[in-house]
Amino acid sequence: MDTHIQSIESGLPAPDIQILEINGLTMKVASMGSGPLVVLCHGFPELAISWRSQIVALAAAGYRAVAPDMRGYGGTTAPSEVSDYTMLHIVGDMVELVSALGEKQAAIVGHDWGALVAWSCALLRPDLFTSVAGMSVPFVPVASVDILSALRDAGVDHFYLQYFQAPGVAEAELEQDVAASIRRMHYSASGDGPDTVTFGMLKTGKGILDNTVEPETLPAWLSERDVEEYASEFQRTGFSGGLNWYRNIRRSSELMAPWRGQAIHQPSLFIAGEADDVLKFPNAQADIDNFPNALLDMRGCHILPDAGHWIQRERATAVNELLIEFLDGLKNSG
Incomplete structure (x- = not known):
């Protein structure tokens, strides 16, 4: 099934939409352009449309930009088993x-959880993913202790990653008013949100939304149309698919044991917002400082001022320029 719809409110042409059978899933994929393949992986709680600006810019720059709704999200199958x-x-x-898609190699780009996917793709399949760009979440070589165990060992018991573990708890909170959840999380974690709001440590006995505020007006990068698109999809699917990624942190850490300590050798790029709460997490700066040892062909580390977590939307133009400069540099050097 292919559709092509003009996005009037954003002023951007909408990508083609395909429904593909992928790895036992039915996957909704947005794509535009021709040329070297660039795969764009979104995070939580987002969808392929979070890459709308990048898809258009990459296509105009001579790339084949492809953004799927990831496993468990939107128009892609959400397996019922948490362990999937x-x-x-x-x-x-x-x-x-x-x-x-008929390709043998690709650049892989990711934001938030999608960054972890991108880093892992580069780590596990360097033959296929020949360059990697991560946004918001730094690359950390696979360690012997997963983050949930590290939090427990440090005596921490109310970090948001821990709150997301019990099936049904976060779903009940986020699905009570889906549109409000989308507005509050996106605004509060952005550079436009109040400085007093952080996502990491939750208040005792409170949920994730207690760490957020309702915006009086939406910031320029988040339109009413965007909120409606996100809300309509999460209203239909619920949040369990995305939350199940968090519920596999320990399991994934165990499965990734063969790659413990392994660096990424491909050309790499990192982009984040200076006001991103992820950069305030314990060890985040140390992880960035360790890039020379972990990302062996790093082509840039860019921390954009006054921007928060949703970097590819908050600073779409800057991110597009940095991404295209990175990818063009690979063509010119290759």
Whole structure:
């Protein structure tokens, strides 16, 4: 099934939409352009449309830009078993997507959880994913202790990653008013949100939304149309698919044990917002400082001022320029 719809409110042409059979899933994929393949992986709680600006810019720059709704999100199948959301499952999705598109290699780009997917794709399949760009979440070599165990060992018991573990708890909170959840999380984690709001540590006995505020007006990068698109999809699917990624942190860490300590050798790029709460997490700066040891062909580390977590939307033009400069540099050096 192919559709092509003009996005009037955004002023951007909408990508073509395909429904593909990928790795046992039915996957909704947005694409535009021709040339070297660039796969764009979104995070939580987002969809392929979070890459709308990048898809158009990459296509105009001579690339084939492809953004799937990831496993468990939007128009892509959400398996019922929690254990079907490990990092190996998701990397497998991206491997098969490249094959289904008739390509043998791709650049892989990701934001938030999608950044972890992108880093993992580069780590596990360097033959296929020949360059990698991560946004918001730094690359950290696979360690012997997963983050949930590290939090427990540090005596922490109310970090948001822990709150997301019990099936049904976060779903009940987020699905009570889906549009409000989307507005509050996106605004509060952005550079436009109040400085007093952080996503990491939750208030005792409170949920994730207690760490957010309702915006009086939406910021320029988040339109009413965007909120409606996100809300309509999450209203239909619920949030369990995305939350199940968090519920596989320990399982994925165990499965990734063969790659412990392994660096990424391909050309790499990192982009984040200076006001991103992820950069305030313990060890985040140390992880960035370790890039020379972990990303062996790093082509840039860009921390954009006054921007928050949703970097590819908050600073779409800057991110597009940095991404295209990175990819063009690979063509010129290759």
